[in-house]
Amino acid sequence: MIRRLHRSRWRVGRFDAELVRRSGELPPTRFDDLCRRVGHAADHSKLWFAIAAVLIARKGATRRAGLRGIAAISGASVSASLVGKRLFPRRRPAAELLPEPRRLVRRPTSSSFPSGHAASAFAFAAAVTMEHRGAGALVTPLAALVGYSRVHTGVHWPSDVAAGAAIGVAAARATRHWWPHGTGLPQQSEPPVEAPELESGEGLLILVNPASGDEDVDPSEQIRALWPKAELIRLEPDTDAVAEFALRAAAGDLRAVGAAGGDGTVTCVAEVAVRHGLPLLVVPAGTLDHFARDLGIDGPVDSAAAAGAGAAVRVDVARVSLERRGGDPRRLQFINTASLGGYPEMVRLREKLETRWPKWLAAALAMVTALRSAQPMPVMIDGRRRLVWMLFVGNGSYEPKGFGAARRASLATGLLDVRYLRADLPYSRARFVAAALTGTLRTSHVYRHFESPRVEVRLLGGPRRIATDGEVGPLGRRFTFQLDPGALSVYRLPPP
The missing domain is CATH 2.60.200.40 (Tumour Suppressor Smad4)
Structure with missing residues (x-):
């Protein structure tokens, strides 16, 4: 058994040395400078925290992607740097294996195995992909570039990067233990029901809360563009818009009622909808929008598609x-x-x-x-x-x-x-x-x-x-x- 382990380790070392030698034989290009810059940007996960800040600034799936990415980086950093490097000490590749222009000015002195940069990079990319495939498609190639840059600049063996990437993906998947991923839930099974088609919004009354969500974003303009014939009542300060909305809904000439705001706004309109037997149109415009998210409505475009097709389901009320x-x-x-x-x-x-x-x-x-x-x-x-x-x-x-x-x-x-x-x-x-x-x-x-x-x-x-x-x-x-x-x-x- 021990002999097999030594033999496997020797084969990996030989494979690593051959790949580093071939990398060192590559002619100098501008790609060398790109690898150095990308590797430096990823020091202490600065690059990933900057991207996470951009993702978190937007609500919805991008915000969840950024937060899950940060959580995954934390797990990967501890596993790779505090555990892996101490359990598996390994010398880094000799600087002489690479041309001098490609070498880093300050070479790391910690254990080469595993690569902490690769662990953080792939942890962040995998976690982001779980929540938002579009963002993941942009981040994953960057993570791969960071991983390869560690070999290209001569501070890691290829197997170090492979091990770090595996640790990173495992850390991203481990976040599901504490924060289950929504796509793992069973498909929605609410019974379908017929509802009026609202292509232009005729017969639709919408309560709009401009204070929900981002303070600088007022959903009224987009709502008027999607449903030009809809009637809007805005929740303004020092007005009793909710009472006005309820009175208007009681008139009996409406086909549906809608809520553009957060969960509090949706709750108010849902009560009116149940009381008068009207279908509810949810237009997510709040910070978290739990009800809309559980319905599978990511934005006004989804709301418009369902309303135009007259597609609706029956849900429980507590x-x-x-x-x-x-x-x-x-x-x-x-x-x-x-x-x-x-x-x-x-x-x-x-x-x-x-x-x-x-x-x-x-x-x-x-x-x-x-x-x-x-x-x-x-x-x-x-x-x-x-x-x-x-x-x-x-x-x-x-x-x-x-x-x-x-x-x-x-x-x-x-x-x-x-x-x-x-x-x-x-x-x-x-x-x-x-x-x-x-x-x-x-x-x-x-x-x-x-x-x-x-x-x-x-x-x-x-x-x-x-x-x-x-x-x-x-x-x-x-x-x-x-x-x-x-x-x-x-x-x-x-x-x-």
Whole structure:
């Protein structure tokens, strides 16, 4: 066995030496300078962080691609530089093997195996490709150039680069353990339903929220171009546009209603659509657009294609009834999620942080802060006494499990997704964080999850505020969550 390993190592070394020799025999060209510049730009992953910043600046799949790329680089750097180089020390190629003009002025002194540059490059390229194939097609050739540049400038053997590339791809795939990739979800299975064709927008009323998403982008102009005959009502400050929209929808002469904004705007219009039995047109114009994303609508063009073809599906709607001491019960509708405990506090903190930080970063900081300052909440869940930090209820089955719920494979499951974090165990918050980081939440004692068409939650302490679809709602003591299967018709093209 040992003899075979030595023989394999000798063959690899011979192959490496032959490739480096042939590379050294290449005539001098401008390509030499390009390799040096690209390799220098990739030092400490500066090149990839710059590209990630550009991707993150745009919402949607490009933002997810940039964030997944950064996560993959972190894993690849640790695996290659802190683990691989220490376990497998190897001398770098001799400088004399290459012409002097091609050599780097400052040659690295760490182990040659594996290539950290190649690991980071292919980790970033593979992770970006998972989320956005177009961006991946642009980044992958650049990653390959960075990998080859390490051989061309004589600081790595070819097998170092191959090993680094393998580590990088593995690191990108490993991000799915904590952040599942949307394309791995089953195909959507919502039942189709007939809806009016809205090629020009005649009979269509759209509520437009210009404050959603990017502050400098107003979707009204694009909406008028796509549906010139549609009627628009804009959510302006100091106006009750939602009430005006509801009154106009009650007139009875509309064929459909639409929402151009984030999930909060969609929730308002969805309630009107269900009340009057009208199909809903979703035009994603917010920051995250969870509902539109789970529908498979990436932008206004997708919305226009579905509306023009009259293609729609039936999806579930979730409702929660609030009972307050000395007050009448109040009913709220939500299309994504509802929660109690630390989550509403996180929403309020996120709104404050958004004035200084990007929304995605503000949300992450707010989550950590809310969990650290959360107070235990004694509750009765379906008649069973529990002490929890926070409780999450989703309209449909969400992935991944845990409190980082992100995607739904279907919007017509007929079930609520209920999760809570126990507060009656020692170091429960620290154990929750450790389980989330290691991907072991499903087996953790501090995390509980079940699915049901109805769940009742009664607070044993003081009243708490509920958050629905990211908006902080009223105070309540008893909350009854239930599902209304297929209550909403939404425009969406059938999956290919």
